Amino acid sequence: MSKDILDLAGIGIGPFNLSVAALLDQHPTVKAAFFDSKPGFDWHPGMQLPGARLQTSCLKDLVTGADPCNPHSFLNYLVQRRRFYAFLSAERTAISRREFADYLSWVASRLPSLQFGHGVESVCFEDGLFRLDFRHGSDPVYSRNLCIGTGIRPHIPPACEALAPERSLHCIHLMDRARDFSGKHVAVIGGGQSGAEVMLGLLDGLWGQPASIRWFSRRPNFEPLDETPFTNLYFSPQYVDTFQGLPEQRRRDLVHYQKLASDGISPDTLQALYQRLYEHPLEHPGRPEPELLPGRSLYAVTDNAPMSLLTRNRLDDQFEEFRADQLLLCTGFEHGLPDCLTPIKPKLRLDSTGRPHLHRAFNLDWDGPADRSIYAVNQGRFSHGIADSQLSLTSWRSAVIVNHLLGREQYPVGEDAVPVRWDSRGTRENPVIRDIPHKKAHAGIESI
Ligand SMILES: Cc1cc2nc3c(=O)[nH]c(=O)nc-3n(C[C@H](O)[C@H](O)[C@H](O)COP(=O)(O)OP(=O)(O)OC[C@H]3O[C@@H](n4cnc5c(N)ncnc54)[C@H](O)[C@@H]3O)c2cc1C
Known part of the structure; x- marks a missing residue:
């Protein structure tokens, strides 16, 4: 009997993989399934403190930045819940964490690709496919590609x-x-x-x-x-694009330097x-x-x-x-690959601190076939910058992943026009000068 093979298996259903699932919901030819150990969707229930507010605009929801016509948007949630006009009159700059959690649960309830009560025990790679085994003994699942979305662990x-x-x-x-x-x-x-x-x-x-x-x-x-406008540009595709091309030590220094922009x-x-x-x-x-x-x-x-x-x-x-x-x-969280990936860890390229190396499309650098990808969300703070562990670029990142999976630019992920130029691109008026005399003598005097 031939096995039923997925195009994408998602491990973990927090907001980040939920966003990937919400975009893929519009592509029925892609066979995708997402698994979570929890019995149902719940966003950080232990921190739903009364009055707690989202630190991010509600327009930065699961889909809008990539596909504003997608039915899983926050605005559609408001309309379907009959809260649109009441929302406008509330004139809130930030919605409550409770309302955002309700929006996420609403999206989760509409996506047939999600399977809760499915904790992934281990993942191995055999005969060109990923094989997912579950903690509670459900049949294994086979997939061509993976998307790791297992989130954070308390520190x-x-x-x-x-x-x-x-x-x-x-x-x-x-x-x-x-x-x-x-x-x-x-x-x-x-x-x-x-x-x-x-x-x-x-x-x-x-x-x-x-x-x-x-x-x-x-x-x-x-x-x-720091919620001021120029700092907010760290949470833009353009900045992330520049950031992820920088050398490892420079990226590490910047994450440290930009702490107050996210934490x-x-x-x-x-x-x-x-x-x-x-x-x-x-x-x-x-x-x-x-x-x-x-x-x-x-x-x-x-x-x-x-x-x-x-x-x-x-x-x-x-x-x-x-x-x-x-x-x-209240000591924060740790990011790291989940234990279920242990069987394939030797196949991954890790950086000097043991973190996975992520390519631009959030796919891990690994020694498997080029047509098999392991995408990872919330693993790229040091490769793609501080935006990666925040909600701000959720829909953009999902669009980058889905485009890569589909092999075409289904969603526009190019750069928005912003007033700051981060990288030295070289124009006719301001060329990049590669050969600076006495460069060595000046090396090390600049610091961030
Ligand atoms: C209290 C709190 C408030 C936040 N507020 C904001 C905010 O306002 N703005 C902002 O930008 N960011 C905020 N963040 C940061 C970030 O947006 C959230 O942490 C977000 O939930 C990260 O989403 P995620 O999908 O990566 O992971 P998570 O939400 O952590 O979800 C991961 C999921 O993976 C599942 N899982 C783990 N291992 C397995 C396995 N082996 N098999 C199956 N399932 C598994 C877990 O059960 C879980 O459901 C907040 C974080 C916290 C903790």
Whole structure:
């Protein structure tokens, strides 16, 4: 009996692979199926904090940037949900995370190519096809191409690795169930957007009234997301195109330098938080003031009850000790290839830090046949830039992938007109000069 062979098998159904599936839904001749271990679609349910907002425009949805007529757009969601006019009158610059999650679930409910409850256990390559085996023993699936969309893993700081997960809880699980931190000494670790949102939740008494609240951040201050126009151009196809052609060390330096373009705290959140802190002594007389402790790195934690936190102040280089009953880790996420790819990992080209090397079309560099591709979404922060782990270019990236899969320019993915020229292209008026006398003497004096 001949096996049923897919053109594309997607592993993981977060927003990024959902976008690829939404574009492919318009191409019924392409046999695609996407698999996720979860029982149904759910976008970061543990971080659906009341009032949390998307840090990205709702026009940067799953499809619009590539195919504004696609029926899986946010605007169509509003129309179908009968919320279009109410939405316009709300005049919000940013929609709520809850509404975006609802939009994503709405799209997921309309795509027949998605299969939930299908955790991929392993992937191997045999007889020119990828073979996917599932954790719960469903029949294996064969595919010519893969799209890896398994997302991110919570980052646990080394000092907390040995602690019980409930006492040192990563924020991604915070809203998974009801919690009560009443009477506890709570320490929030991590000074990014998640840390700020968790602080707001604590000040609003979302999880009872803690005995004390402390917020530790390694960063020198509680720093804002840079949402200004020229910084936003880092999230444009033109910039990504230039970025991915740069040498590895330059790309690494730029990702570090551009941190606040993607990992800062939304100015609205900072404002709300500051105002709550200002009002706290009047609204809650007699309660201890929350303590904000920037510039501290977590040096060690002892697993006593209460726990003892040793921190190093990066400003004055002093060590301090704090007691806590409950740690809330807002320490970010790690990107990496999923374990299910272990059988084919030796076939992948990795960079000096073990990350996969991605070509322009988000396909991994590997030693398999040229007509078999392994695409990867959310694996290209260091190859395609900070935009890769954000929603901004989701539809554009999916269009690049689908174009490559189809072998034609189905979607326009060329460069939009933007007022900044990043690369040195060389024009008649401004030629690129390749042979500079004394170049060596100047090397190394410029830095970013
Ligand atoms: C709380 C939060 C808020 C965010 N808000 C924004 C924002 O406002 N703007 C922005 O630009 N970005 C935001 N981001 C960043 C980014 O957009 C999201 O993390 C986004 O969910 C990434 O999508 P993804 O598809 O890569 O992965 P994920 O959403 O993590 O989905 C991955 C999926 O893969 C599945 N999976 C994993 N392994 C397997 C396997 N072996 N077999 C089958 N399935 C598997 C998982 O079950 C999961 O469903 C936010 C991130 C977080 C954590």
